[in-house]
Structures are given as structure tokens and as C-alpha cells.
Amino acid sequence: MSGDAGTGREEPRMSDETTPGHRYTAELAGEIEARWQRAWEDQGTYHAPNPVGPLRGEVPEDKLFVQDMFPYPSGAGLHVGHPLGFIGTDVFARYHRMTGRNVLHTMGFDAFGLPAEQYAVQTGQHPRVTTEANIDTYLRQIRRLGLGHDERRRISTIDPGYYRWTQWIFLQIFNSYYDAEQGKARPIERLVERFASGDRTWDGKTWAQLSKAEREKVLNEHRLVYLSDAPVNWAPGLGTVVSNEEVTAEGRTERGNMPVFRRNLRQWMMRITAYGDRLIDDLDRLDWPEKVKSMQRNWIGRSHGAHVDFAVGEHEITVFTTRPDTLFGATYVVLAPEHELVEALVPAEWPAGTDERWTGGAATPAEAVAAYRRAASTKSELERQENKEKTGVFTGAFAVNPVNDERVPVFIADYVLASYGTGAIMAVPAQDQRDWDFATVFGLPIRRTVQPPEGFDGEAFTGDGPAVNSGFLDGMDVAEAKKAVISWLEEHGRGRGTINFKLRDWLFSRQRYWGEPFPIVYDEDGTPVAVPESMLPVELPEVDDYSPRTFDPEDADSEPSPPLSRATDWITVELDLGDGPKTYRRDANTMPNWAGSCWYQLRYVDPTDTESFCAPENERYWLGPQPSHGPGDPGGVDLYIGGVEHAVLHLLYSRFWQKVLYDLGHVSGEEPYRKLFNQGYIQAYAYVDKRGVYVPAAEVVERDGKHFFGDEEVRQEYGKMGKSLKNVVTPDEMCDQYGADTFRLYEMSMGPMEVSRPWATKDVVGAQRFLQRLWRNVVDEETGQVRVQDADPDEATLRLLHKTIAGVHDDYANMRYNTAGAKLIELNNHLTKNFPDGAPRAVAEAVVPMLAPLCPHVAEELWAKLGHGESLAHGPFPTADDRYLVEDTVEYPIQVNGKVRARVTVAASATQDEVKSAALAEEKVAALVGTTTPRKVIVVPGRLVNIVL
RNA sequence: GCCCCCGUAGCCCAACAGGCAGAGGCAGCCCCCUUAAAAGGGGUGGAGUGCCGGUUCGAAUCCGGUCGGGGGCACCA
Structure with a gap:
């Protein structure tokens, strides 16, 4: 990570002599958090059992698979915007885990890619070294947040044990064709059989008369992955070709903003167009934001x-x-x-x-x-x-x-x-x-x-x-x-x-080093031959130079020269592929960055399986169609959260691979992600001085609506958080200054998950004050002793408690974490006001579990202090008692011509007529109505009365 | 140019399905604790929902127009 995070700003608040020894300070929070994180890890608290295989265990029927979009382990480390979605999925996962479901939630890394390679080119260090260091940093940062991940299921696309299966899936696709009559992919052997037994000819020759190379040429026209000489997007400045999806409307590369030229080059293509109809039609079966669906429809066109x-x-x-x-x-x-x-x-x-x-x-x-x-x-x-x-x-x-x-x-x-x-x-x-x-x-x-x-x-x-x-x-x-x-x-x-x-086939090769090698070799005729499964993975060779040849970005006539082509020892290989040892030439391209993320949900399900990419029983259990979702359920991850920027790229490619695997009988679900949710972004203010230079946002002060850096007035901008804008706030800093639970609560309280909003460090304290007050209602700040009261709570408290329980259930289930938090604060404020000597135990024992999804560490700590030996991770979560949800009496506001003029309280069981007479009898109303007969009296049961004169 | 989303208190946001505009937090103000301070405690004022019009007994919510902000697509035949 960048070494500057967490330095130079405010020091964590240390308790001094006057702070009570057991106040819930950042320091205490930090101690509690580290302790619980260790305990969870030691006890495997978040391990989710599989039906079969190494991770086998007791599996409840009721499961939930929650997934964050695959992060790229950037060298810059995290800022407070990154974990928003991660915390959101964690809260959702924790809530459902507490209510008894088998919840699969973990996180791995999409670790191949350009930035690591470019860094390697600059420093001469192997991209694996820098990438792995970045992953360590990333893991350390997210670990502090208390995310309930099954860490046994961490995967990384650069791991040969992972990309072995990426290559294996590539071969499945390579060895298939799209049968238009059946409307699905089938093994290429079926096509060979048809050609061999049919009377079709090619240039006058029957199938039997064709040479091996000629047959391969014919099959190339049908394979779902094929070699093409069609025009592709060549970016000389990057030294690689890129897919249509990676070219902006301005005709430049999405990464690097380099000019793109159309060139005829021999490249691997994936026949995604064969799936155009299904990719469009099946959108109707998905619980996705309309916006994303329409972007995909538009793209497929x-x-x-x-x-x-x-x-x-x-x-x-x-x-x-x-x-x-x-x-x-x-x-x-x-x-x-x-x-x-x-x-x-x-x-x-x-x-x-x-x-x-x-x-x-x-x-x-x-x-x-x-x-x-x-x-x-x-x-x-x-x-x-x-x-x-x-x-x-x-x-x-x-x-x-x-x-x-x-x-x-x-x-x-x-x-x-x-x-x-x-x-x-x-x-x-x-x-x-x-x-x-x-x-x-x-x-x-x-x-x-x-x-x-x-x-x-x-x-x-x-x-x-x-x-x-x-x-x-x-x-x-x-x-x-x-x-x-x-x-x-x-x-x-x-x-x-x-x-x-409008959709074109997917250009699938890149002239890069840091990606999956193709499991393909070429024979003496230049015919591509699949590397047998037994020889997978085809591992990346060591090279001296990780860089492709790059050119003047405007040099349209330049030719790609992939780094692997220079690995001469590797590129030529002697293999026995059935007709004796022969010399073959390896494919020097690598797969695009999207390959690894096309199927990772399947590997999360069965991360250590060495026999298959994912055992069918495990796939069916976690990702198969569910009867509870009705007929026509396409299966897939139960909740997939990420930014909207992957609307067409990753989400389209991934759906395509899933459908091929489905057609070939490898998976039971037709779609990878049943429900998709786009979280908003956390943005930030940045400040520019007169010279147009960014100044550190943390040191800017506001006076009379103007912003000053020192004595100089600076201009406020609003947008991304980034190093160059000098407005980065890191989760590490927030954990130091407030604790992870406070940080989590604040992020979730800022607004609904889908809304983008500005970061405001000064507001974080509100979340901390709440946790301090809650802590104080349970624990004596001076002695650290529990101070809950055993007496039964009064009726009003019970009513509020059960109303809160009902509301919080609903909010968690619908990802309204901001209102769930508000309801807990409201209840806690009631406790503070009415129980100065400590909360009633019965209430405390409900509030603490209700807090747990948002603030798991402090909830565990309080739960333990209340005398419970078991972790709260698997519940109990309180249930509302309907008795306290129905009111005996109802107060009706009485409107006269639409304006509230009076109120009247009647029994909840009162009929509409009774409410009407009670309203008309109310003195202020009677005075307004006088002797006239109201033209109309509207009684809305349980809500109000409106009298129209 | 076309399509989509959003405008509620100084700020971030609530308001089930049209029914009392305020749940919660920040900031503000008052008080308490304190030699002092606050990221301690207690309390409290504040908006008629961007603007115009319509439907309705009743509109933040539905409809039309308009202004402002954000996003997607953009010679796709």
C-alpha cells in the first residue's frame, strides 16, 4: 500500500486521566475489534459448509450466496469509498446468517492485469511479487473492517490452481460449436460426426478426403472460440489489441486512453454472437436494475x-x-x-x-x-x-x-x-x-x-x-x-x-505478459491444437522483459509483438499429443483480464477442488435454480453487489460463459447472478488554489461559506477520491480514529446503498457517540461492570422495542441499513432517557443482536458481557411479538378542508362511524363546523379524518 | 440530438401503497459536568418538499410543463 495512509493526520484519541477507564473510545474499540477478529478466525466462525468435498459439512436447505464484485488489488490501497459495497454485503450476509441461513460470503482477487504489468516493466520486478504484496495489503485493510468472509474460499486468478480451470473452460468452449437447431452449444465431436456421415463437401472433397489441416479450417468456422483475421482494435500505444467493449465512444482505449486502429490481425475470437438472443431474452428472468438491463439490450442491439x-x-x-x-x-x-x-x-x-x-x-x-x-x-x-x-x-x-x-x-x-x-x-x-x-x-x-x-x-x-x-x-x-x-x-x-x-464476437487475445496463457499449441501446419487437460495448467514462463513492444500511439501500421513470443525456450515445445513426440509452437498471446472473472463465483463455491472446477452438488446447492424463486428461475448468486461500471463488460462476458457451461452440462444454472445491485459511490470534495494546484483537502477550513487553505481562499470541486486530488481518506485512518464498527455504521448511515454521496469525516462522530451511549446503557464506564437491570421493562418500552425489531428486520432484508441504524438509535435514545441506571436486560439482549450486522465487534463484546458464551454470528436475532405491535388506541388528526385542526383519540377497534362521530364531536371541530352539515367526511382507518365543509 | 434517474432544514438523509412533512446523524443554539477543554452528558429552534400548473376531500408522493444536477447511448440502417 502507499506508505502515507494514516500518517500525519489526527492521532487516535487516547484516553487521558479524566476519561473513564471503560468508555467506548477508539482505543477500546480497536482492542475489542482485534480480539474478535482473531477469535472469529480461530473458530472459523464464517465457514460455510458445502454439500460435498473438502469443505463438506451439515448444510441447511436455506442458503444464501452473497458476492462482491471481484476486486483488483491496486497498489494504491483502499480509500473509504471502496468498502461501501463490501460492508453492505457483509451486513446483509450477517443478518441472514443470524436468522439461520447457510451464508456464503468471501472475497478473492482479480489479479492479472495491466497496472501490475506496467509497474513490473518500470521496476523490473516480477508482477507476481508486486501483485502478491498488494493482495497482502488489501487483505490487511479489509480484515480490520470485520468482514465475515469464509477465508478458506479466498481465490486469486493468478494462482495456477485457479487459472488451470480458466484454461480448462477455454478448452470446453474451444471444443464446442453452436447448434442453431437445438439453440445450444454442443461438443465439436458431434459436428465432426455429422460431417463424417453426411454428404456435405468442401471444394468438392468429402470430409474423409480432407486433410487434418483442412478439417481444422472447417471446424474453425464453427468453434465457439476461433482464430480470425477480421479487423480488430489495435492500440499501438499499448502494444495490444482490445475488445469492442474496451473501446470508448471516442475511439480510444478505456485503459490508457490510447488511439485505436482497425487492423486485420490473426486473433482469438469468442463467438458470443451465437448467444445474442439468449443474452437478451434471459435478461427478463433476472432481478437486475433496469438501467443495467437496458444497457445490455442496447449493447447487444x-x-x-x-x-x-x-x-x-x-x-x-x-x-x-x-x-x-x-x-x-x-x-x-x-x-x-x-x-x-x-x-x-x-x-x-x-x-x-x-x-x-x-x-x-x-x-x-x-x-x-x-x-x-x-x-x-x-x-x-x-x-x-x-x-x-x-x-x-x-x-x-x-x-x-x-x-x-x-x-x-x-x-x-x-x-x-x-x-x-x-x-x-x-x-x-x-x-x-x-x-x-x-x-x-x-x-x-x-x-x-x-x-x-x-x-x-x-x-x-x-x-x-x-x-x-x-x-x-x-x-x-x-x-x-x-x-x-x-x-x-x-x-x-x-x-x-x-x-x-450490434454485438460483435469477443476479441479474446491480448499481447501482454500478465495474463492466462492459452492452452493451445500449433503444429507444423500452423493448425491450433488443444493442450490435453492432463497438461494443464500451461504456466506463465519467466521472462526478462514483461513489456510488449509498444509503438508511437499513432503508428497504425505497427505489428503486435507479445512478450511471450520472446520466451524462446517456452514457445517451442516437444509434446506427444497422440501421434508421437513432435515439436509444437505455443500461442504467445494471453487471455484478456475478463477471463478470470467470468466464472469466479463457481470457484468460490468449491475453491480447493482439484478434480473439477466445481463439484456439481456444490454448484447446484449454491448456484442452481431454486424452487422458491418460482419456475423459470435461472439460478445464480443470490445477491451480487458492485458498481454500475461493469454493466456491459464483465456482466455480459460472465453470462456468456455461464450459458456455454450450462449447455455443455457442467452447471445447472443458466445465469451467474440472479440479483444484481449497484451501490452508489462515495465521492469527496477537492480544493484547488489560484495556480490550479490541488491542496490537501484535510487541511482546508470553511469560513462563511468560503474555503481556505491557510489564508488563501481555494476553490471547491466535487468528484472522485484520489491521490492526485489530495482528498483521499482511508479506512485505516477511520479505524484508528474511531474504530471499525463506528466506520461501518457511519458508511451505512450515510444514505441508502444505491445513492452516491459526499464523504464527511466530521460526521463520523455521530456514529461513535451512538455506540458510546449504547455501551454506557449496558456497561459501567468507571468499573467496566455490566449495569443492566433485571426488572421487567414497562409497556411503552416494550412497544417501542417490538416496533423496532419488526422495523429492523424489514430494513435489513431490504438493504435499508440507514433506516435500520436510525431505528436502533431511536430505541437507544429512549433507553438513555428512561433508564439512567442501565437498560433493562430484556431490552439490552435484543438491541445488541440487532446491532450485530452493522457493528459486529462491539455487539459480540456486549453479548459476551451479558453472559453469553456463544458468538452472535449465528444468532439469535430477536423476533417481534405481535402483541406489542397493535395499539389499543389510535390518535386521529382531524382535518377540516385539508388542514389539521384538532386531534381525537379513539379505541383502535372503533368503527369508521364511531371515529366520524368522535371527530365531529371534538370541540374545536364542532366550532368550525357550526350548524352546517359537512359535505363529506372521509375516514381513513388508522390514519386521519378529513371533514369537507 | 435521444433515453433514464434525482432535486425535502445550512449539510447527509427519513416519510409503508396519495393521508399529521421529520426517524436518525452533522453543524447551530441553551444548559450540565469540568481548573480548562471536548470527539462527555441533557435539551432545543429550524424546511412546506427546485419552480409553474393540473387531478384529488387531501400531493413530497400521481400527471403535464419548466429549471438545475447526474448517468447511458449517439450516423447501428
């Missing part, structure tokens, strides 16, 4: 439409459209500049009478096209997006509209994206604004095929309406016309209905 074939001479352009109903209004066709057909279409001369605006000033179509393509290829993604003015050139070719045999010009233009649909569109300017804009620039005809409503004065009309100028479609609405034209196209062999996805 399913749209229903049609492919339509336009003949161009002997060639055919297939366009994708979501509006086949407007086909009669297609007045030109546009190809993306990169479209493979472009060159084949271009004639030698401009056709006679070609509009000057179409030629780009070039003498021949070939020149115009070449110039335009060159210009488009040098534009960055950002430039393409920023400039929304339509550009393009005519190819010189004409296509034939299949429905009306009309000749329409073919253009290339960069407003058509090569990577979406077929990279070609039919342009219908009357019904699409982009096409309208282009048509206007180039003077192309615009023909309405959907009648806009009367008075419509816009340009393109995209709404519903009757078809016009559309032959056999005339009069139909959009939906009808779509159906009709698709059947016409299918009948005439000119097109077909289709579903298109």
Missing part, C-alpha cells in the same frame, strides 16, 4: 429486419434494413468504404451524364473510389463521428431494386458502417433522416412510401402510416407491409427476414 439482394451486373449486394416496407422508396444504395465488393463494381468510365457532385472531381470512378477510401481509412473513429456532414462518392455502378426493377446508383459513404449489418444499405431518404441528408447533398430523388399525417412539415418521416407509391403494399400500415414484403422477397428469392445484432 438486436433488430428485426430483412436482407434484400440488389443485383449489380453479375454481382449482388445484400443490404440489411429494418424497414423492408419502404423498399419502393429506395432511390440509391450505399456501401461502406471498406465493403469487399467495391472494387469489383467499379466500371472504367463514368456513365454518361454523371452528376458532377457525385464524382469527387475524379476522372474515373476507380480514382474517385480510391481517393475516398484512402481518406476514410486515415480518419480516426472520432473524426468519423464528429463530422456528421454526409460525404461519399458514386461508384459508377447501378443496382436493380428487386421489387420494381428500378436502376439506382451505388455510392460508397462513410456514414455506412462496415461492421454493422452487411456493411451495405438501401437508402430511403423519405423515411430516414440520414439518407435524406445524403440525398439532399447529392441531389438524389426522394420518394415518400409512407404517407405522413396531415400537417407534417419535417423531412424524413419515420412514423407509422399507410404505404403509398409502393405497388402491392399500398394502403398497408408499416407492420403489415413489412410482413408482406418479406414474404414476397422470400418467395422470389430476393431476400429474407432476418435478425441483426
Whole structure:
């Protein structure tokens, strides 16, 4: 960790001569916390038993699996924002553990990744060394917080015992194909059997006639992991390729903000697109925030439409459209500049009478096209997006509209994206604004095929309406016309209905050192061969230089050179893979950072299993579908908490792997995370002086609404907590100054879990005062003796107690920790006021367990002081007695014309009529009503009476 | 440009399903303990819910508009 945390600020508050010796100070809290943390660890208090295997034990039917998003062990250590979610899951887990459920809660590390590698490049230290040191620091920091983790289940993605199984899953995916008929993944052998027994041929050869390399080439087209030469995102500045999901809207890398270029490179791809439908459809079965679901739907981007074939001479352009109903209004066709057909279409001369605006000033179509393509290829993604003015050139070719045999010009233009649909569109300017804009620039005809409503004065009309100028479609609405034209196209062999996805296959290789090696070798033909399971894991070799070759970030023509390719002893290997010892070449790429987090919930369940990645019995118990969640339950972690930033990356990849494993019969759940919850962020103020330099936020004081650093006024900013902003507050400091329980309580009291809020160290004391008062109600500060009273509490206290119990149950179960805390404070304030000589034992013995999920250490300590030998971790948690929840009498506010004028108390059993008469009889009300008859009297049972005059 | 979320006391936040605007904390103020101090104790004032309009007997809550803040998507055919 950064060595500066916890230094230089306020010293922990030490008790001096005048502080009572047994007051609940930070010092005492620290002592109690360390002691209980040790006791929990020694006794394995949070060990959750498994049905089978090394962690086997008695398993109650009622289980709960709570998971935090996989942390990356950063070298900077934790600030107070990081543990918010961890504490939230811990409170939830503790509450449910106390009510008797078998609760699985632990934490491991997603420890491969760029920062450790970059640090290694700088220092020459092995990334494993720095990563492991970071993990130690991280563990020490979270241990102080009293998180009830099953520490037997700690895992780390960089552990060969872990990545062995990451590689194993990779091989499962590699050895599968997607059977479109069955709608699921199946072993590749099934496909081989089909090919071998069928009469299909490849270039005239039957399966039996194909060479091994040729067969492998065919299978590569079907495997769920395959080698591709398609354009990928190459970031020369990072020396690696990255996935679509890792590229920002500005066309730069999410990590490092480096420019990205499209390059054809041979890379591993995962066929996630095969799962597009299921990834979208199954969102409906998940208890996730709508926001995240809609982000995933958006990313997958399913749209229903049609492919339509336009003949161009002997060639055919297939366009994708979501509006086949407007086909009669297609007045030109546009190809993306990169479209493979472009060159084949271009004639030698401009056709006679070609509009000057179409030629780009070039003498021949070939020149115009070449110039335009060159210009488009040098534009960055950002430039393409920023400039929304339509550009393009005519190819010189004409296509034939299949429905009306009309000749329409073919253009290339960069407003058509090569990577979406077929990279070609039919342009219908009357019904699409982009096409309208282009048509206007180039003077192309615009023909309405959907009648806009009367008075419509816009340009393109995209709404519903009757078809016009559309032959056999005339009069139909959009939906009808779509159906009709698709059947016409299918009948005439000119097109077909289709579903298109925005989602692309997942680029799965990186040219890095610090990641999982691929369990793949290449034979003398360059054919990839899976490393047998028995030889896993393929371990990372030692190298001298951890860095990939990086380049000038703008050098689009550079070539990736992964660090592993330089490990010459490792890269060449002699293996016997069944046909005798032969020399193979290893794959020099590593897997992306997301690989390890795609399946870690499965390993939490069975962390030490050496026979399988997770025993089926354990998987079914912790992660399988639950009857209590009704039919169609997809299974998964019961509560998964983390930030919203993983909405598409991790959460999409993880769902994909889960579905493959499900199809292959390795897991019983179709989804990895049944319920997802996004916690808010803790943000902080930062202060900038006149020079624009950040000053230490802890030393800034506020006077009259202005902020000063020393004598200088500074400007306040609000945002992230970070070293460079000089506003970091660490959990270590908070534990030193207040104790972990106070810190936990404060974080949970700041507001609901999902809300982002500003950190305010000065407010933490409120949580500490509460714990001190509670402590004092149970323990004599001078002697340390328990001072609870044995006499029975009075009726009012019992009523408040049981109301609190009922409320706190509800709050914990619904993650409303802020209101749970408030209810406990309210009850404690009542005790302080009414029982100056100590709380009644019966009440204290209920309050302490109710506090335990939020503040486990002090609760354990008080529970022990009250004479209990057993830890509170597994309960008891008090239950509310209904007797005290029903009131004998009810006080009704009486409104006259909506304003509260009086109150009246009646028996809780009073009928509405009785309440009404009691209200009307009340003197102030009677005076207001006078002799008139109220127009209306509304009695809301249990709440109020409103008299309308 | 399109879509989503949020505006309650000086600050962070409560208010079940439309029913008395305040549970809790910080800060403030008063008092007590103390030689003194407070991260000790006790007590206490304070907002009509960003703004405008509508529905309703009744609106923080529902609807429409508007302002402010945050987020997502952005030539996806």
C-alpha cells in the first residue's frame, strides 16, 4: 500500500486521566475489534459448509450466496469509498446468517492485469511479487473492517490452481460449436460426426478426403472460440489489441486512453454472437436494475429486419434494413468504404451524364473510389463521428431494386458502417433522416412510401402510416407491409427476414505478459491444437522483459509483438499429443483480464477442488435454480453487489460463459447472478488554489461559506477520491480514529446503498457517540461492570422495542441499513432517557443482536458481557411479538378542508362511524363546523379524518 | 440530438401503497459536568418538499410543463 495512509493526520484519541477507564473510545474499540477478529478466525466462525468435498459439512436447505464484485488489488490501497459495497454485503450476509441461513460470503482477487504489468516493466520486478504484496495489503485493510468472509474460499486468478480451470473452460468452449437447431452449444465431436456421415463437401472433397489441416479450417468456422483475421482494435500505444467493449465512444482505449486502429490481425475470437438472443431474452428472468438491463439490450442491439439482394451486373449486394416496407422508396444504395465488393463494381468510365457532385472531381470512378477510401481509412473513429456532414462518392455502378426493377446508383459513404449489418444499405431518404441528408447533398430523388399525417412539415418521416407509391403494399400500415414484403422477397428469392445484432464476437487475445496463457499449441501446419487437460495448467514462463513492444500511439501500421513470443525456450515445445513426440509452437498471446472473472463465483463455491472446477452438488446447492424463486428461475448468486461500471463488460462476458457451461452440462444454472445491485459511490470534495494546484483537502477550513487553505481562499470541486486530488481518506485512518464498527455504521448511515454521496469525516462522530451511549446503557464506564437491570421493562418500552425489531428486520432484508441504524438509535435514545441506571436486560439482549450486522465487534463484546458464551454470528436475532405491535388506541388528526385542526383519540377497534362521530364531536371541530352539515367526511382507518365543509 | 434517474432544514438523509412533512446523524443554539477543554452528558429552534400548473376531500408522493444536477447511448440502417 502507499506508505502515507494514516500518517500525519489526527492521532487516535487516547484516553487521558479524566476519561473513564471503560468508555467506548477508539482505543477500546480497536482492542475489542482485534480480539474478535482473531477469535472469529480461530473458530472459523464464517465457514460455510458445502454439500460435498473438502469443505463438506451439515448444510441447511436455506442458503444464501452473497458476492462482491471481484476486486483488483491496486497498489494504491483502499480509500473509504471502496468498502461501501463490501460492508453492505457483509451486513446483509450477517443478518441472514443470524436468522439461520447457510451464508456464503468471501472475497478473492482479480489479479492479472495491466497496472501490475506496467509497474513490473518500470521496476523490473516480477508482477507476481508486486501483485502478491498488494493482495497482502488489501487483505490487511479489509480484515480490520470485520468482514465475515469464509477465508478458506479466498481465490486469486493468478494462482495456477485457479487459472488451470480458466484454461480448462477455454478448452470446453474451444471444443464446442453452436447448434442453431437445438439453440445450444454442443461438443465439436458431434459436428465432426455429422460431417463424417453426411454428404456435405468442401471444394468438392468429402470430409474423409480432407486433410487434418483442412478439417481444422472447417471446424474453425464453427468453434465457439476461433482464430480470425477480421479487423480488430489495435492500440499501438499499448502494444495490444482490445475488445469492442474496451473501446470508448471516442475511439480510444478505456485503459490508457490510447488511439485505436482497425487492423486485420490473426486473433482469438469468442463467438458470443451465437448467444445474442439468449443474452437478451434471459435478461427478463433476472432481478437486475433496469438501467443495467437496458444497457445490455442496447449493447447487444438486436433488430428485426430483412436482407434484400440488389443485383449489380453479375454481382449482388445484400443490404440489411429494418424497414423492408419502404423498399419502393429506395432511390440509391450505399456501401461502406471498406465493403469487399467495391472494387469489383467499379466500371472504367463514368456513365454518361454523371452528376458532377457525385464524382469527387475524379476522372474515373476507380480514382474517385480510391481517393475516398484512402481518406476514410486515415480518419480516426472520432473524426468519423464528429463530422456528421454526409460525404461519399458514386461508384459508377447501378443496382436493380428487386421489387420494381428500378436502376439506382451505388455510392460508397462513410456514414455506412462496415461492421454493422452487411456493411451495405438501401437508402430511403423519405423515411430516414440520414439518407435524406445524403440525398439532399447529392441531389438524389426522394420518394415518400409512407404517407405522413396531415400537417407534417419535417423531412424524413419515420412514423407509422399507410404505404403509398409502393405497388402491392399500398394502403398497408408499416407492420403489415413489412410482413408482406418479406414474404414476397422470400418467395422470389430476393431476400429474407432476418435478425441483426450490434454485438460483435469477443476479441479474446491480448499481447501482454500478465495474463492466462492459452492452452493451445500449433503444429507444423500452423493448425491450433488443444493442450490435453492432463497438461494443464500451461504456466506463465519467466521472462526478462514483461513489456510488449509498444509503438508511437499513432503508428497504425505497427505489428503486435507479445512478450511471450520472446520466451524462446517456452514457445517451442516437444509434446506427444497422440501421434508421437513432435515439436509444437505455443500461442504467445494471453487471455484478456475478463477471463478470470467470468466464472469466479463457481470457484468460490468449491475453491480447493482439484478434480473439477466445481463439484456439481456444490454448484447446484449454491448456484442452481431454486424452487422458491418460482419456475423459470435461472439460478445464480443470490445477491451480487458492485458498481454500475461493469454493466456491459464483465456482466455480459460472465453470462456468456455461464450459458456455454450450462449447455455443455457442467452447471445447472443458466445465469451467474440472479440479483444484481449497484451501490452508489462515495465521492469527496477537492480544493484547488489560484495556480490550479490541488491542496490537501484535510487541511482546508470553511469560513462563511468560503474555503481556505491557510489564508488563501481555494476553490471547491466535487468528484472522485484520489491521490492526485489530495482528498483521499482511508479506512485505516477511520479505524484508528474511531474504530471499525463506528466506520461501518457511519458508511451505512450515510444514505441508502444505491445513492452516491459526499464523504464527511466530521460526521463520523455521530456514529461513535451512538455506540458510546449504547455501551454506557449496558456497561459501567468507571468499573467496566455490566449495569443492566433485571426488572421487567414497562409497556411503552416494550412497544417501542417490538416496533423496532419488526422495523429492523424489514430494513435489513431490504438493504435499508440507514433506516435500520436510525431505528436502533431511536430505541437507544429512549433507553438513555428512561433508564439512567442501565437498560433493562430484556431490552439490552435484543438491541445488541440487532446491532450485530452493522457493528459486529462491539455487539459480540456486549453479548459476551451479558453472559453469553456463544458468538452472535449465528444468532439469535430477536423476533417481534405481535402483541406489542397493535395499539389499543389510535390518535386521529382531524382535518377540516385539508388542514389539521384538532386531534381525537379513539379505541383502535372503533368503527369508521364511531371515529366520524368522535371527530365531529371534538370541540374545536364542532366550532368550525357550526350548524352546517359537512359535505363529506372521509375516514381513513388508522390514519386521519378529513371533514369537507 | 435521444433515453433514464434525482432535486425535502445550512449539510447527509427519513416519510409503508396519495393521508399529521421529520426517524436518525452533522453543524447551530441553551444548559450540565469540568481548573480548562471536548470527539462527555441533557435539551432545543429550524424546511412546506427546485419552480409553474393540473387531478384529488387531501400531493413530497400521481400527471403535464419548466429549471438545475447526474448517468447511458449517439450516423447501428
